[in-house]
Amino acid sequence: MSKRILIIMAMEAEAGPVIEKLGLKETPANPQLRSHFPRFQGEFEGKDIVISLNGKSVEHGVDRIGTEFAALNTQSAILEFAPDLIINAGTCGAFSADADIADIITSDQPVVYHDHRVPLEGFDRFAMGSYPTAYRPKYFQSIEHKLGVVTTGNSLDMPDVDKQWIIQNRGMAKEMECAAVASTAHLYGIDFLPIKSVTDHIDIELDNVEQFLNNLSKASNKLSETLIKVLVNID
Numbered sequence: 764m765s766k767r768i769l770i771i772m773a774m775e776a777e778a779g780p781v782i783e784k785l786g787l788k789e790t791p792a793n794p795q796l797r798s799h800f801p802r803f804q805g806e807f808e809g810k811d812i813v814i815s816l817n818g819k820s821v822e823h824g825v826d827r828i829g830t831e832f833a834a835l836n837t838q839s840a841i842l843e844f845a846p847d848l849i850i851n852a853g854t855c856g857a858f859s860a861d862a863d864i865a866d867i868i869t870s871d872q873p874v875v876y877h878d879h880r881v882p883l884e885g886f887d888r889f890a891m892g893s894y895p896t897a898y899r900p901k902y903f904q905s906i907e908h909k910l911g912v913v914t915t916g917n918s919l920d921m922p923d924v925d926k927q928w929i930i931q932n933r934g935m936a937k938e939m940e941c942a943a944v945a946s947t948a949h950l951y952g953i954d955f956l957p958i959k960s961v962t963d964h965i966d967i968e969l970d971n972v973e974q975f976l977n978n979l980s981k982a983s984n985k986l987s988e989t990l991i992k993v994l995v996n997i998d
């Protein structure tokens with residue numbers, strides 16, 4: 764049976780290039796889900812690929828970025844497609860000493876949250892989370908990439924308390940969905956892999972919003988090229 768790979772992505776702009784290059788077709792709406800999560804499916808290199816997006820907010824017309832819709836999207840796609848592997852692909856911020864714009868970051872270390880602070884015995888570690896990845900060097904053979912901790916929170920900015928926490932825990936990719944997707948994959952015992960491309964440097968003066976918008980298309984193209992190479996390498 765061919766391997767089923769589910770790719771969870773938050774933003775339409777991040778997903779566009781890869782949906783096009785893989786020639787995936789939008790799946791018919793699932794009436795139970797009222798088409799909340801746009802899904803695209805197809806065969807590639809003998810694998811069954813599904814890309815599922817977080818969808819757009821009806822009220823605000825923007826992509827539903829962040830952890831809540833990433834978790835809902837992931838769970839409903841698991842129930843619908845029973846994947847063997849889940850990839851969360853997207854963009855991230857990084858410190859300028861760690862990575863350049865459009866660099867690819869993946870991880871062989873657990874994914875964590877950087878803004879869930881609960882200083883109570885047991886709840887502290889639960890809140891921070893620690894969700895495994897299924898990194899294999901072979902997946903990234905002849906692909907330039909960096910290995911570091913992916914850290915998730917629900918804000919684009921970085922207040923000092925988050926920054927200190929990220930530095931202490933050696934966070935390399937700061938983004939807004941990965942831990943939610945990784946924890947849902949973990950809940951169902953499914954292998955999980957993050958692939959992130961850098962859109963902004965979180966330690967430089969220029970506002971991350973402006974950096975993000977300037978670099979989104981460069982990073983998304985790099986992300987789609989990398990994702991396709993990884994899909995070829997996975998057996």
Ligand code: SAH
Pocket residue numbers: 773774828829853854855856857918919920937938939940962963965971972975
């Ligand atoms: N301003 C953008 C939205 C960017 S929100 C727009 O108008 O479209 C950030 C999205 O990119 C999230 O899905 C998150 O996972 C990722 N991201 C990129 N850089 C980030 C950063 N520095 N901090 C947090 N998330 C980041």
